[in-house]
Amino acid sequence: MRVVALFALLLAWPAAGEYAEVHGLKMYYEAHGAGRPVVLLHGGMTTIHFSFAAQIPAFAQNHRVVAIEQMGHGHTADVAGRELSYAGMAEDTVAILAQLGIRNADLVGFSDGGQIALRLAFTHPELVRRVIVSGVGLGDLSVQQQKAMQTLSPGLLPKAFREEYEQVSPDGPAHWPVFFEKVRAMWSTPGWGISKPELATIKAPVLLVFGDRDFTSVEEAATIYHSIPGAQLFIVPGAGHGAFRDRPEWLNPVVLDFLDRE
Numbered sequence: 010m011r012v013v014a015l016f017a018l019l020l021a022w023p024a025a026g027e028y029a030e031v032h033g034l035k036m037y038y039e040a041h042g043a044g045r046p047v048v049l050l051h052g053g054m055t056t057i058h059f060s061f062a063a064q065i066p067a068f069a070q071n072h073r074v075v076a077i078e079q080m081g082h083g084h085t086a087d088v089a090g091r092e093l094s095y096a097g098m099a100e101d102t103v104a105i106l107a108q109l110g111i112r113n114a115d116l117v118g119f120s121d122g123g124q125i126a127l128r129l130a131f132t133h134p135e136l137v138r139r140v141i142v143s144g145v146g147l148g149d150l151s152v153q154q155q156k157a158m159q160t161l162s163p164g165l166l167p168k169a170f171r172e173e174y175e176q177v178s179p180d181g182p183a184h185w186p187v188f189f190e191k192v193r194a195m196w197s198t199p200g201w202g203i204s205k206p207e208l209a210t211i212k213a214p215v216l217l218v219f220g221d222r223d224f225t226s227v228e229e230a231a232t233i234y235h236s237i238p239g240a241q242l243f244i245v246p247g248a249g250h251g252a253f254r255d256r257p258e259w260l261n262p263v264v265l266d267f268l269d270r271e
Contacts (some may be wrong), residue, residue, distance in 0.1 A: 010027075012073075013060060017107070019177070021157055024085065026039050027039070028039075028054075029105050029108050029109070030235075031101050031104045031105050031108070031250070032100070032101055032104055033088055033091075033197075034080055034083065034085060034086070034088060034101060035179075035252055035265060036077065036078070036079075036080075036085050036101065036105050036192060037077075037078040037083060037084035037085045038075060038076060038078065038105060039054055039065075039074075039075070039076045039079045039195065039231065040059060040066075040068030040074070040075050041065055041074040042068070042070065042071070042072055042073055042074050043067035043073050044071050044072040044073050045114075045115065045138075045268075045271055046071065046072070046073045046074075046075060046111045046113075046114040046115065047068050047072045047073065047074050047114065047115045047116075047146050047268065048075050048076075048077065048102075048111065048114045048115070048116050048124070048154070048178065049061050049064065049065070049068075049075070049076040049077070049090065049117050049118075049122070050077060050079075050102065050116065050117065050118035050122030050124055050125050050126055051075060051076070051077075051082065051083070051119060051121075051122050051123075052080070052119040052120035052121055052144070052251075053082075053120055053121035053179050053192055053195075053196070053222075054082070054166065054170045054189070054192050055083075055170060055173070056078060056082060056084075056173055056177065057076040057077075057078055057082035057083060057084075057160075059169065059170075059173055060119045060120075060174075060253065061117075061119070062254070063253065063254065063257035063261070063266075064117070064253060064257065064261060067257075067261045067265070068261075068264075068265070070118075070148075070236045071269075072115075072144075072268070073131045074110065075106075075109065075222070077102060077105060079101065079102075079121075079125075080093065080098065080101065081093065081191060081192075082270065083174075083177055083178070084177050084178070085179075086178075086180050087149060087180050087184060087187065087188055087191070091192065092191060092195070093191045093192060093194070093195045094127055094195060095121070095124045095125055095195070095201065096105055096128065098121075098125050099125045099128045099129055099132065099133075101239075102125060102129065102132055103129065103136065105126065105214065106136055107119070109123075111136070112135060112136055112137070112216075113135070113137070113138045114136060114137065114138060115138050115139045115140075115141070115268050116129060116130070116139070116140045116141070116142075116144045116151065117139075117141045117142075117264065118141070118143070118145075119142075119143050119144060119251075120143070120144040120145070120250065121251055122142075122226045123142030123143055123144060123145040124140075124142075124145055124146075124201075124203065126140050126142050126213070127142055127145060127203050127208065127215075128203060129173065130212075130213050130215070131203075131208075131210045131211050131213045134211075134212055137213045138213060139213055139214045139215075139216075139262050139267065139268060139270075140211075140213050140214070140215045141215075141216045141218065141267060141268070142213065142215070142216075142217060143217075143218035143252050143260075144218070144219065144220070144223055144225060144250045144251070144252065145202070145203075145217070145221065145225065145233065145235075146204065146224065146225045147202040147204070147205070147229060147232065147233065148199075148200055148202020148203070149200070149202065149204065150202040151252075153249075158193065158196050158197035159193075161193050161196070161197070161198045163185070163186070163189050164223070166189075171185055174188070177268060184247045205232070205236040206232065208236035208237045209236055209237070210237055210240065211237050211238070212238075214238040214239060214240075214241075214267075214270075215237050215239075215241070216240070216241045216242075216243065216263075216264070216267045217230065217233060217237070217240055217241065217242050217243065218252055218253075218260065219242075219243075219245065219247050220244075220246065220247075220248030220249045220250060220251075220252045220255065221232075221245065221246050221247065221250060222247070222248065222249045223252070224247070224249050224250050227244065230242065230244065241267070243260075243263060245259060245260065
């Protein structure tokens, strides 16, 4: 029933997709609602809709929601010869926010989008008012984890990733293996995350969200929590990596309460 409800929400959205020229990209974004800006940053290999189907209608009631799709993801085409990196996607995000005249925004990031949001919080603090991230990690991969990531194959990913990609990507279905390899290379790079000293420099209020069955262990989540001054921590019971999708009825009120504090 939850899946049916999410698709009903999608069908109710007005057509709001637009593009901005950013660093050689034709970068796709959607804008919904009005009010203080909330920027949504999707998860790796997914789209705005996959990551935030249950959040956009709720958040847009009282906020200007701007959702962005990164290079190679969703409706934003890949760029030949350019690798994917969190630093690169963060700077693309900075550029599109500048074009849209957005400063002092609330950032909501899921997984890879959360890594980007935290990076923006300490590299471009002037752009960030508050930060909510789900499913982030430090990126300290063990040798075993590095080997597993290096041998990751498309068949091990959720089928929905590829199906949605084939439906909306301007690069076409045949480009999926190229895109997959770029993401896999980024994920398998040692130290891809944010260090504890970098987290310690974040000044914006941060809400950290993790499922108790997330890829990130509860212990690592606690380490991230203790590394960010004044951070708040929400462990979602019975949820995996996709807490925003798994438990929107719990998360949406908590996120909105956090966003609407002065």
